[in-house]
Amino acid sequence: MSHSIEEIQQQFRSLRLTETANYLPSLIQQAESEDWTYQVLLKRLCGYELKRRDEKLIEKRLKWAAFPSYKTLDEFHLDEQQSLSKRQVNQLKEFTWLDQLYNLIVLGPPGVGKTHLATGLGIEAIQKGYKVSFVSMGQLIQTLKTEEVTRKSQTRMKRIRSSHLVIIDDLMFMAMDTREANLFFHLINDLYDKASIILTSNKGPNEWGELLGDPGITTAILDRILHRAEVIHFHDDDSYRMKHRSSIFME
Structure with a gap:
């Protein structure tokens, strides 16, 4: 037998x-x-x-x-974020906005949980059958600049462009030159009406022009991102990381 x-x-x-x-x-x-x-x-x-x-x-x-860490929405301390209700989080988890190709812009100072929220939504989306890509702004620009010459960058960009949801972390963290701004615009244009984007940033859209440099490119990018977008603005003065930091001292 x-x-x-x-x-x-x-x-x-x-x-x-x-x-x-x-x-x-x-x-x-x-x-x-x-x-x-x-x-x-x-x-x-x-x-x-x-x-x-x-x-x-x-x-x-x-x-x-390629999430930077595995942080789920269940680990997100919602009670410490007055800008977002439990009902709103549940609505986000239904992913109707993703099916409708809406973008999410998560704004706030460093340490308030923007990346955690974006990562948690990304993990939840994968569990529900969506393809997701996570990339920091710095990594994205470097990958775009080397896409024509390295297979690794080509593979990464192919996955990003084929994703249902693209998470770009720390948007506008650094100023771009003209070539970088153009490359970023073309990616946003490629994703427009094909995927949803979650952007995290400590600067509002009204400040993006300073970092993109070219007013025409800034307008074109904003037009595509904000066409269908929900803005979540964390106003907490206390840093999420400071509240939950580890200490070397005994209580």
Whole structure:
């Protein structure tokens, strides 16, 4: 019997049903002990394969998203952010805005949880079947500048352009030269009406022109980003990081 199971396992692997092949001995043992019908056995086999494929796809997409850390919305201290209600967070988690190609602009000083919120929404989106890319502004500009010459940058930009949701962290953290501003505009133009964008920044849109330099490029970028956008502005004076920092001193 064990030899027959091994043969069936190999056949499953030939059909690229690797997860089912690995799980088969345990499943057959359970089927025999619980007197499953053939129909129940087949249903369990198919269900297990689909479940594992979904889990592996999520694992792959989490890796490709390149989040700086794994911070979920459940870990976000909503009670310390007066600018955002639990109801609003629940609405964001429904991702109607993503289906409608709305953008989110998350503004506020450093340390108030902008990146955590963006990352948490990104992780939640992946769990619900969306493709997500996370990139800091500095990384994005460097990748855009090297896209024509390195395969790594080409692969990264291909994933970004094929994402349903693109998270750009620390937007306008540094001033851009004309070439960088043009590259950024073309990316925003590529994503327009094809993906949603979450932007985090400590500067409001009215200040972006100073860093982009060219008024024409600034207007074009703002036009595409703000066409359909929701702005979340964290006003907390107390830094989120300061509240939850670790200490070397005993209480």
